[in-house]
Amino acid sequence: MTELTQEILQNYQIRKTKAQKTAFIELMQARFPELRVEAGGTPKSRNLVLGDVDTAKVVFAAHYDTCAVLPFPNFITPKNPMIFVLYNLLICIPLLAVMVAVCVGLMLLTDSFLVAWLGMLAVLAAFFWMLVGGRPNVHTVNDNTSGVITLCEILQAMTAEERQNAAFVFFDFEEAGMFGSALFYKKHKAEMKNKLLVNFDCVSDGDTLLIIRSKKAREAYGEAIEEAFGPAVEKTVRLEKSATTLYPSDQTQFPCHVAVAAMKRARFVGLYMDKIHTKHDTVFDERNIEYLTQSARRLTQKLL
Incomplete structure (x- = not known):
């Protein structure tokens, strides 16, 4: 993991209030001077964008806002x-x-x-x-510090040519109702109508990496996605259809999308995600981030 990843894990896991988000934005602007803020909407979202959305072959995304701490987890069973x-x-x-x-x-x-x-x-x-609007959760490793770190790791691992063919967006206000991604799609609707968006949300806690593809993504980029997200060491990779998989996150705003999430498995329940939105959201499996970083690079290379 890079120095930036370590700094985010240690000092920037809480990104709920305006001040906390501003501190994170300043960190990102210091590391990536070309980063721009696209603000607007109600509530006022501040999306962070790197790269040229118009010319990019693929847009990688993750929401950077974090949630309130709750007494019960947001328990998700995408196939059940x-x-x-x-x-x-x-x-x-x-x-x-x-x-x-x-x-x-x-x-x-x-x-x-x-x-x-x-x-x-x-x-x-x-x-x-x-x-x-409750008290900010201080433990957000999986939701969605893991997605933020994945984007940062991809950014720092890519070659200059790969960076030119990809754009990156950190969405605001996903936890409150996906307002940031809605604003981004409204602003870039013409470009994003057929462009592939890959959304990383909760990718660090689980040994099954779920790759959920919309119909348009399968039709236009199916082979490239399958080759990019190939077998992983000590992990299970499952490619699923969005029509038969429940995973509510920012990718649902975009016609041509892939959602990426890490899942656990249990008898009867099947694939599931737990701990998020609670104080127990502390599991960070570096192997997931490393695999997804390399998968994102492979996908970008195949789209050149």
Whole structure:
């Protein structure tokens, strides 16, 4: 791992508030003077862009914003939607219980349906504030410091010719609703209509590397993607279709995309991701980053 990777891991894992993001942007501008900030939208996103999006053969992406710490993980099962739905329903049960308790309690105390209704709304608002605006998680190794580091490692490993044929974008506000990637697509819609975008999100915790390809990506770049993301030492690489794989992240904004994520495996559940959005998000497997760095270089070379 490079010096920049070590610095990000040690000092820049928290990138949630405006000030924290600004500190990270200043670090990146010091290392990559050509980096430019594309700002706009509501909330105001600050996407970081390197390279010429117009002429690039491929755009590599990752979101750099980080989440609030939660008492429960964001549990993702990309090939098992039933488990995903059941897990999220289980999370909703205590929320509903609290909302009902507040409603009944306020009705008994005030005999006012309006007050009870407002109390329920306040509980719901507090829950969403915890999800989006709560205390920043200080441990974000997998989500998505790993994606940020992957882009940085690719940038530093590429030759000058490879860099000329690739662009890099660090998206803002993925955790709040993918506002940064929406802004980027709106600004570069004509260029990105058929251009390949490869999004790295949560790639450092898991021995199965999931490569999820949209239909347009398979049709236009299928062979190059398969050759670039070939077998890995001590890792399993699975190429999947986006139509049959649930992975909500920034790549869904783009017609021609590949999403890359690291997964674990368990009986009955299948592939899964845990620990993200909690204090346990601390696993950083350098082998994943090294493999993805070389895969990104191979892909760029094949597109020259």
